[in-house]
Amino acid sequence: MASSSTSAASAARAGTSQTARATNVKTTRKTRKGTSSDATAPQSLADAQPVFPFTAILGQEEMKRALLLNAVNPNIRGILVLGHRGTAKSTSIRALADVLPPIEFVAECPYRCPPDKPAGLCDTCRNAKPRAKLPTMVGRVPVVDLPLGATEDRLCGTLDIERALSQGQKAFEPGLLAKANRGFLYIDEVNLLEDHLVDVLLDSAAGGINIVEREGISIAHPARFTLIGSGNPEEGELRPQLLDRFGLMAEIRTITDIDTRIAIVKRRLAFERDPIGFRAEYEPAQQALRTRLVQARDRLDTLDVPDDILRFIARLCVALDVDGHRGEITLLNAALANAAFEGRAHVTRDDIRAVATLSLRHRLRKDPLDRTDGGEKIRWALEKLEKESQ
16 A cells, blocks of 8 residues: 655754754753743644554554664664565655654754764854753654755755855755754665765765865764665665665565455545544554653663673674674664563563564675575574574
């Protein structure tokens, strides 16, 4: 079933004195002294559009679990979703923002810098004195769309032409990478993305910083985001360099169960007829999921990782002939997120089994003569290692 919802997006401009408009449907402005006021007006039509509830999406459990794991542990570094058209890829990704716990950020910062962390700040927030008195806002985690037709200027940022013409000043206009800082950058049909934009994404994803040198402007700003891509593999291959930057990869297929297909159509019809009422019906489940995500994040840094789990991960990657060490690191981060989401005190082999296919299927070496599914290879390797360990 094809379904789509537009995501929240923000418009921001910055010069030597930073100005920004927050992208929240419901946002609270406050200061360190405790005063607060509401800033609730939507900034665009996209902000006002109801989003299909994440908890109302039927099927595609692998994709939904991968999205939630990234929400728990950003160190997983993103997710790639490949599959048939009309299988709720875009709907699920855009619905994710609605269940993410809100974040606090400096109100006058277009990069949404955190007020309580010295690392990863833009130059203005880092040099502000005293930082404790910076006005802050609490709002939704940004989920920013990167259109296929976007230019490099739109992605990275460029000279603020309006200010240059009206005031004769050189000022920087932040791009989509600035808006996605501390959030998610979503690319639909990522396998069709132009090569020069892929290069920019690789640089920013690797360092967490966007550096712009153009039109007499030299600026570097934080660009730490979780990269989410979706696409149909029948429409083109993804560059290996970009493929390796996605922490997890989910493969989804059209649901063939008749009862489930009927339920999907019924839910979509109910949402289209009364989106507000439909969302209200699922709000308790949405709130329960938000609470679970917050608890999982709080639990993440306290989890114990036994040495035998680390050895099991290393042996699995060697058995599958995975190049480099990114596979092991991603597998461990995903297992930590899964254990935290399930409420465990330490990582177990159940967590490894739950995330091994997501973490490693796109890191396996391709043999054109071998038609075996990557997921099957990983399951066989897991079974063999477990038998050897008994």
